[in-house]
Every structure is written in C-alpha cells, then in structure tokens.
Amino acid sequence: MSAAPLLEVRAIAKRFRGLQAVDDVSFAVPAGGIVALIGPNGAGKTTTFNLIAGAIAPDSGSVLLDGIDITGRRPDQACRAGIGRTFQLVKPFGGLTVLQNVMVGAFTATADRAAARQAAAEILDRLGLADKAESAARSLTLPERKRLEAARALATRPKILLLDEVMAGLRPTEIDRMVRVFSDLARDTGIAILLTEHVMRAVMALSHHIVVLHHGQKICEGTPEQVARDPQVLECYLGHGQASGPAPA
Amino acid sequence: MRAMAARDLSPRRAAALGLFVAVMLLLPLLVNAYIVSVLVVVLFSAYFGQSWNIMTGFAGQLSLGHALYVGLGAYTSAALFVHFGLLPWLGMLAGMAVAALAGGAIAALSFRFRVGGVYFALLTIAFAEFTRILFDHFGWVGATEGLFLPVANLAHDDPLRLRGSPRMFYYLLLALSLAALALSHHLLNRRVGYYWQAIREDEEAARALGIDVFRYKVAAMALSAAMTALGGGVLAFYDNNLYPDTVFAMSRSIEIITAPIIGGLGTLFGPVLGAVLLTGLGEIMTNLSNAAEISGLKQWFYGAALLAIVALQPSGLWPWLRRRLGLEEGRR
Amino acid sequence: MLYLNIIVSGLLTGAVYGLMALGLSVIFGVIRIVNFAHGEMMVLAMYGAYVVNARLGLDPLLVLPLVTLALFGLGYALQRLLINRYIARPDHEQFLLLLALATIITASLLMGFGPDARNVQLDYGYDSYQIGAILLDKVRVFAAGGAVLGAAALWSFFRFSRTGKAIRACADNQVGAQVVGLDVKRLYAVTFGLGAACVGAAGCLLLLLVDVQPYIATDYTLLAFIIVILGGLGSMPGALLGGILVGVSEALAGFLVEPSLKSAFSFGLLILVLLVRPQGLLGRA
Structure with a gap:
C-alpha cells in the first residue's frame, strides 16, 4: 500500500446491546485498489459496511474519504460524498424498469434526464443488463x-464501490463473469472497490489486498497469498471448510 | 407496473388524449343541467385524486386525511373573501400556502420522528379530525353554524370572482385537472419523479443512492396539500356554504383516495378514470335506491363494487384498460 | 368528589373501550393488518344484541357469549376466505378491502334497521351503587366487569393454550413459525376471529351504556385507532391502558371543557404520543 489511501477507516467500533460487532478496526483502500473484507458469519463485515456508508453511526473511530472526514454522515450524504454501496439482501425498485432503477442512481450525478439515461444505459451495457433495460426490476x-x-x-459515480456479497447464491460461471466485470471496471475506470464475500474463489481472483475480520476484530491483512498462508486465518476461517483456497482467475 | 413515466407520446397515445380532451370540451354543450352538475362532481373528484396521487401514488406515503387540505383551502379563500372582500384567486393562493405549510409541517414532524407506514396514515387522520373539531369551535369562520358566501345573480359568468354557472365551474375544473395531469407527467419525467418513485419502492435503497428521502417526502406532501387546497378553494365558491363537518369529513378523505386507487394508484390517468367510474356508479345507485326507497342500498352496492374491484383488479382499472386500448408506454 | 365520580365513570367506560381496542391490537400485532372495519364489526355486534333483546327480552349480558361466538366465526371466515389473500399486498389495497367490508356492513345495517338510534331498556338501567361518596352506575360496573373478564380470558388464552402460544410464536417470527410446521393460515384466522370476538363482547357491553345507530361505526373505528396507538399497536396491556386513558379524558373533557371537544382531546393526545413516542406508551421500540 504505497499510494495515499482513498478510503481510510480509523479504529471504528460499534456495539449492539452488549455485543461488540466491530471492535477497533482500521484499514485503508488506495485509489484504484480492490480490497476484500472477509471473515466468518458474524465477523462484522456488513456492520463495517454500514458504518462506512452511514447506515449506522460508529461509537468511536472515523471514516475518511479522500482525506475528508465523513464519519456519521447520513447514507445519502455518504453517497454524494462518493460512496456507492450494494445491499446483501438486494433492494431493487420493483415497480420501475431496470433502466429507471439505474437512472435513479445516475440522477445523483446529473439532474438532466437525457444525460442520466445515457449514463444508465452505458452502465447496463457494461454489466450485461442492456437487454433487460425495459424489463420490470421485479422480474429479474x-x-x-x-x-x-x-x-x-x-451510476452515482462513486469514488469507491462497496459490494456486499454480490457473488452469494451465484453459480460458478456467473461468479467468473462477475469477477471479470469488476476487474475490468476497476482497470478501465480507476474506481476503488471494497467487497465482502464468502466466495473465496472470487476474493482471491479479484482483490489486491485482503482484510480478515473475526469477532469484530481485524486479525490479519495482506495480499491474498499472505492471508492464505496466515495460520490464524487458517485456524479461524479457512479451516472451517468454507474456502476452496487460492484459485487462478 | 405502476407509474411508468411516459418516454414519448406515441401517436396513438396523443390521439387518445386529444379525443379525451375534445369530448370533455364538448360534453357540457350536449347534456342537460343535471348531467353538468354530475360532471362537476366527477372533475372535483378527479382533481383531488390527482393531487393526492402525488403524495401516495408517486412518493408512496399513504395519507388518509386529505380532507384537511380541502378544508384549509376552502376556508382560507372563503373567509378572506367574506371578511375582507379579497379576490377568490388571491385567497386561493393564500389557502395553498396555508395547506402547503400544514402538510409540510405534518410530514416533517412525522418523518423526523420516524413515523411511517400505517402510523403515518393514522396520524394524517388524526390531524384532519383534530382540525375539523377545532373549526367546529372557530367562531370567525362560523363554527358549526357554517360560513356562507353571498350568492350574486349575475347575467353572465365571472371567472375572476368565481361567480357563475355550473358550466363555468366545469370548464375551470377541467382546466385544473388537465393542468394537474400535465404537471404530474412533467414531474414523473424529472429527477424528482424518479426520486419519489424510488422512495416509494424502497426507502433504504433510495437513501443509499444519494436521495435526501426526508426532503423529498416533505416536498411531495407540501405540493400535494397545496394542489388539494386549490381545489378546496374552488369547492368553496361552487358550494357557497361551508360546514366543518362536511368539508373536513373523514368520508371526504376516503372519497378522495378511493377514486385513484380504483383507477390505478400512481398512474397518470387512473385518478380521472376512477372519478368517472365512482361518481357515475354513485349517481346511478342514488337514482336506483331513491326509486326503490331503501336507505342503505346505494352504500351497499358501492361497497360491493369496491370489493369486486379490489378482488379482481387490485392494482386499479386503468392499467388493465390501458392494455386493452393499446395505450401502453412505448417499449423500445 | 364530583371529579372522582367523573373519573371513575370514565375509567369504567374506558375498560370497555379497552376491550374493543384490544381486538384491533391483537389483529395488527399478529397479522399486521389494520382493521378499518373494526367499529363496523362492533356496531354489527351491538345490533345483534339489540335484536335478541328486542325480540326475546334477553339482557345483552346473557346474549354476550352467543354474539361473541358469532363474531368469532365471522372474523375467522373473513380472514380465511378473503383477507388472507391481501396480507402481503400494499397498505392501500388492504385499506380498500376493509373499507369495502365496512361500507357493506354499515349499508346492511341501514337497510335492516334504518338510520334511527336504538337502545335496550333494562330494569336496572338507573340503579347505582354507593361506595363512600362515589356513586357508580350499575350498568357501567357490569360493563367494565365484563370487559375486564373478557381481557383476562384473552390473556389466559395467549398465555396458556397451545394455539395461543403458537399465535404468539407466529407474531414474533412468521417464517420461523412456518418452518416448524405451524399452520399460519389457520392461526391468522383464529387471530382475526379473536379480534372480532373482542368487539363482539365489547359491543354487547357498550350497548348497556349507549344508543346504537349504523353511522356511529366510523367514530368507533377512529376511537379504537386512537386507543391502540396511545397504548402501542400490538400491545395487549397497552390497549387496556389506552382505553382507560381515553375513557377518563373523554369524561373529564366533556365535563370541564365542552362535550363536543372531547374527541379533539383524544386526537390531540394521539398526535402528541405519535410524535413523542411513536411506538405508543407500552409498545416495544
């Protein structure tokens, strides 16, 4: 990690009714970097996402985007500051078409409908949804x-994209396709990506850097190779049979 | 599928709209005074439905107390006219401002305190009923005795002072309703319309996409309330008498929302279709039950019709009719 | 002492309101449906008791078990055959459905009985108990006693019976209830039946205190809304507390301010509670 970080998470913590969901976690995502946040269920990955994206406010610690402190901002403010997020349980606007769904996001960057439409169409094309543009989102x-x-x-033109388990429930061919889509995206646009994922095949293929959480604490971080060899990680996580080990992209 | 913003007016859709407007323009010239009076009721219902539709159909916040804004619009313009001789249209502007403030305040209070869903719906009823009872004791506007507007027998219609025949009110309301249709269409095709629909579908996702949900919900309520109040002002000068128990009535709130739901919530033309059907149905039932001399028969058929519609076409009749007529938005 | 009399009288009426609202609260708490036909169902029950009283001269208190059972059956059937299809539909469709039912009930009563107010004549209608300086109407004491018994019966059902426990499990976690093999449809029907039974009993009790006519139904629906929101939608003790609060505040407002302002009081209270504590006084956050 040589470049100045785009996203910097400094010692954030969040406690829910006696349960320390996230405990003093720090890490950084450089511009253009792809960082994965992994760990067993309940490790605090989604909570960390919610803390970064403003869905919940941290008890302590701070979140910096491009050097600006965005700690405790509302989700819409965090989005306009440059954080784009997905939800683990998808939340499509079911009554709108696919294109309109994406246009809603595009309107954050422009108020002009034609421009929003154009931007949305390009993104749908990139993600292979162009032929579904006029379908109702609930039919997907x-x-x-x-x-x-x-x-x-x-479509909100984020500086960093937070992907919360976008591979879960997909078949291997679809996973490979998603991995290609996102690595192309990062390469072509220079966008940074922070992802949580259970599918190790995708994590290993996609990420430059991995942060491992366990019981709300960061237990290790490094390159995919380093993490895969870390005894602590093997113990708490890979040992549980969830992983298929490092896999070539 | 609800509230698809029309991308472009296809020739077929343009022709249908043109035909509709032409029929509506000619209709009062062809029918008798009784039918004109029924048509005025239809247009009131359509216009109120369109105004309510912005709040509930577009932005997805169920308001069950829109009679509040009818009443605020009606009483403000009527009282300013009676007490100060203020020109009705100016009084109606004042009424719109009062209603927008009230609606905005109710929305802001509710949404700030995270009151949503059915709780919000019940809160809107509470505010409407509370205001109704207050007006029952508000001497300046006549309390339960009512507020009356002087009836002038003019030889010709005076749209500026809102004195005139039912036919004049018909055209006035037709203009309002068409304006509401145009405004709704316009808004749906702009950022604000997309944002409202996103909020209706999923607030959390909307928020994550950078939408200031609170602001847009309050704006929808304020706009919807102001539009409703404008219709309330016209109602005051059409009826010439105002009683809190009829103007602010819970039953009025329910009437306002049934037409758009029957017609198709969130669609552009649904409120108009619903108004035509429900008012028409109501008139037929009234005549039939008067003939049969059974009280309650009208309401019984009305309830049965509502039940039939919610059982057969729960998303409203317009989406269904639109398909039948081949007037769906162009899919490219 | 006059105040004390008024407060106690409001308290007793409030207990009946509480039982009525309990029905609404139970239905919402489990099925997540707002019964916009609640007042209408109660007025239907009141007419049921009225008819038996008028024909056979039976005291509404004796007819109560029968009417309660009938309303249970009505609620059960409505949920099973009609409302169940709408539980996953948007709020406005549920509203329209129940509005249609409400309209049909009121219209049917109008067709059957006309718009005039009806009441029951009881030979103990003007009797009262004297406790110290407090004078209690006999009918009010009976009504409140019945309401408390009804609420206690419902509470025991949810607390001790198999079905009651299953319904509670269902309210906490519908998917989980399905997973462990509970017949959710049947439990929902029983729940709606119980909610209707509450207004069945409350209607018989209220008939001791007030006249009945078809159009008052909406007022009772609104009253039930106020009460359950005050107490917390879905909370059983909350509904009783809300009912008593509204009963007392109505009695006091009617006496101190002006009778016509008494419901403004209740609505004002409702607005205040919704804004300060939206989950209601005893509702869970």
Missing part, C-alpha cells in the same frame, strides 16, 4: 438483481 433473476444493485450504485 437473483444474479441479475445482484448486477442491478451494482449498476445502480455505479
């Missing part, structure tokens, strides 16, 4: 909905 399959989530978030 789960993999399509996952891509719609990402497309909508992308």
